């Protein structure tokens with residue numbers, strides 16, 4: 001019997017920074033019915049160099065192996081790393097969170113933000129924009145707490161990730 | 170200014186094609202590619218074959234590629250030219266055929282403006298190709314062309330599109346020689362020796378081994394087929410080929426069990442079901458082959474050798490994965506088999522062969538042809554006679570097919586001793602493939618006998634290519650098994666939809682004899698069994714294109730058949746056999 005348990009995988013992909021490369025990766029996921037839980041992309045080398053795409057996906061072991069193999073055979077892909085499998089890694093995300101409110105709730109929001117080491121990036125008489133960085137679960141928890149304190153808008157980057165130690169992609 | 174830089178983009182393009190060894194282009198002109206056509210006009214090194222629709226150009230390039238092992242080349246204009254090519258590109262993608270398709274594009278400054286005949290060709294063809302390029306800078310042109318050929322033919326071959334804006338081909342461009350190595354695309358061709366050793370350990374201890382070889386062996390070149398033959402003979406193992414793999418192992422060899430899968434032989438499928446060690450070389454566990462996955466070859470240890478790691482563990486989990494070229498892998502297996510001193514369990518193997526021979530005795534491809542004069546022609550009989558009568562022909566023989574029952578009967582009753590002689594649309598199943606593909610084969614092999622085994626419905630999908638046959642005097646033979654139905658559809662409707670023949674009758678057919686005549690070809694017809702040989706003989710004796718309209722039994726079904734969602738040991742045999750219909754489940758009904 002094939003293994004049907006699902007797992008989450010954080011995959012980093014080093015690609016040539018050429019036009020259409022992101023469409024190729026996204027098209028691969030949509031065309032083959034794979035999940036994208038989070039995706040980030042940005043150039044990581046100067047001038048016509050390479051970009052790094054970080055994808056969080058989930059599926060059975062067989063599907064995740066398939067995703068890696070499919071990514072790896074794209075022509076502009078240099079390297080595919082399954083950070084979840086290849087050893088300990090760090091995965092961080094940033095969010096901007098707008099909270100609108102006055103009085104007690106406003107004070108409480110600020111207090112919690114402080115506890116989460118979120119920074120106030122913008123403030124008015126009745127609003128805050130917090131910047132928070134950390135693991136996805138930490139961001140989730142913070143956003144959850146803000147819900148009854150006037151949460152108005154969320155903007156998240158999706159995760160960026162890297163292996164711990166000397167290992168590189 | 171160096172002479173090189175005085176060249177136009179179109180000239181640079183042709184020079185790069187020439188340096189890639191291109192001799193023939195299949196194409197169709199239009200506004201965006203006029204500068205390329207102008208450059209073609211001024212040279213003699215590359216021949217251009219003018220097709221009648223761009224879809225035909227891609228299938229022709231596929232036929233050319235599959236029959237030669239070279240990359241097939243297509244040239245079409247922007248917009249509708251490119252969109253017409255899409256079906257052929259997906260066909261080549263599914264069947265791993267190396268094709269480079271040059272598409273015209275509006276000038277770079279107009280891209281995105283909905284200019285005349287603009288289409289987002291790279292967007293449309295991204296999932297239809299192995300890779301595609303839009304050339305935005307003249308200095309990239311030569312490099313991109315060389316890279317496209319490298320990508321098309323390396324690793325798992327496939328189609329590559331190069332979208333060429335008109336200003337790039339008109340303007341001056343520098344030439345560049347092919348690069349030594351590609352920065353990121355470097356498929357693994359050499360197998361891992363640890364994996365080879367694991368495979369040999371399983372194979373040496375096999376009691377009921379089975380070799381399942383596919384299109385990847387053909388992709389790996391004729392030497393890989395020779396190595397497959399050597400390996401199978403030295404081991405004494407039974408071997409089957411997929412539809413795409415036919416010809417990889419000589420059909421006349423006693424160790425060959427015929428094709429496997431949905432319309433494969435009883436012995437091939439039961440051997441797949443019952444084996445204890447399965448060696449897959451260059452096949453992709455397609456659903457036409459595996460049947461119901463959870464019942465597929467349930468008791469076997471599985472070894473899968475494939476050049477594309479994404480083919481491995483995609484549908485069927487395997488025990489030993491070997492990434493590499495099929496030819497290199499077979500060479501490594503042969504060497505390791507010889508070096509390993511473990512003795513085979515020859516008694517077990519002999520017992521296994523006794524099982525297989527008993528299955529063989531079923532003669533699952535058997536059909537009954539009434540030989541009384543005036544009797545209706547069975548389609549299988551027509552192919553059998555075509556096979557037998559062409560054996561006496563002193564020419565290389567290439568067969569292409571359309572898609573449907575006739576395709577399956579051709580696979581079952583025409584036999585191939587060598588690779589690259591059989592071209593069929595397997596993965597996409599594109600009706601209309603066979604005639605243009607035959608055209609491409611004939612262009613590559615002018616002296617060969619090239620036959621498109623066709624259905625009357627499929628052949629109409631690209632019938633306009635008869636004009637191309639006439640223009641270039643390509644003596645392709647179109648052998649139509651005319652059952653007046655989309656027979657494959659009719660068969661499924663009979664077996665799965667209560668005999669409600671919804672829209673599957675081929676109404677208002679043309680008179681194929683007159684149709685041949687109007688396209689400057691010879692039309693022949695056989696309606697009764699005694700006419701079959703005469704028509705085939707006349708067809709073979711005619712030195713121009715022929716349409717042979719073979720009027721066959723409209724009700725004949727293609728058996729054996731593993732219904733969708735069924736297992737290998739649940740196959741249905743034809744009327745000649747005790748009819749034990751396998752139950753078609755509701756899950757099976759949703760499958761195609």
Ligand SMILES: Cc1cc2nc3c(=O)[nH]c(=O)nc-3n(C[C@H](O)[C@H](O)[C@H](O)COP(=O)(O)OP(=O)(O)OC[C@H]3O[C@@H](n4cnc5c(N)ncnc54)[C@H](O)[C@@H]3O)c2cc1C
Pocket residue numbers: 263264265324325326382383384385386388389410411412413414428429430431432433450451452453454455457458474475476477480493494495496572573576577594595596597598599657
């Ligand atoms: C109406 C209809 C009915 C069909 N019925 C059947 C049927 O009964 N039986 C059947 O078999 N098929 C049937 N097919 C065809 C089927 O759909 C598939 O196309 C076919 O089974 C795939 O063949 P394959 O596994 O050999 O793979 P291919 O599509 O030929 O793929 C080749 C594999 O080899 C790999 N490869 C490529 N190059 C190399 C290399 N150099 N070295 C190593 N590996 C390489 C590729 O990565 C790929 O995994 C039918 C099609 C139609 C239209």
Ligand SMILES: Cc1ncc(C[n+]2csc(CCOP(=O)(O)OP(=O)(O)O)c2C)c(N)n1
Pocket residue numbers: 571572573574575576598599600623624625626627628650652654655656657658
């Ligand atoms: C372009 C395309 N459209 C539809 C189909 C579905 N289809 C598969 S076989 C078939 C019937 C083919 O009829 P014919 O060419 O007469 O062959 P026969 O089965 O009768 O031998 C159809 C419609 C297809 N494979 N390709």
Ligand SMILES: [Mg+2]
Pocket residue numbers: 573624625626650651652653654655656675
């Ligand atoms: Mg028909």
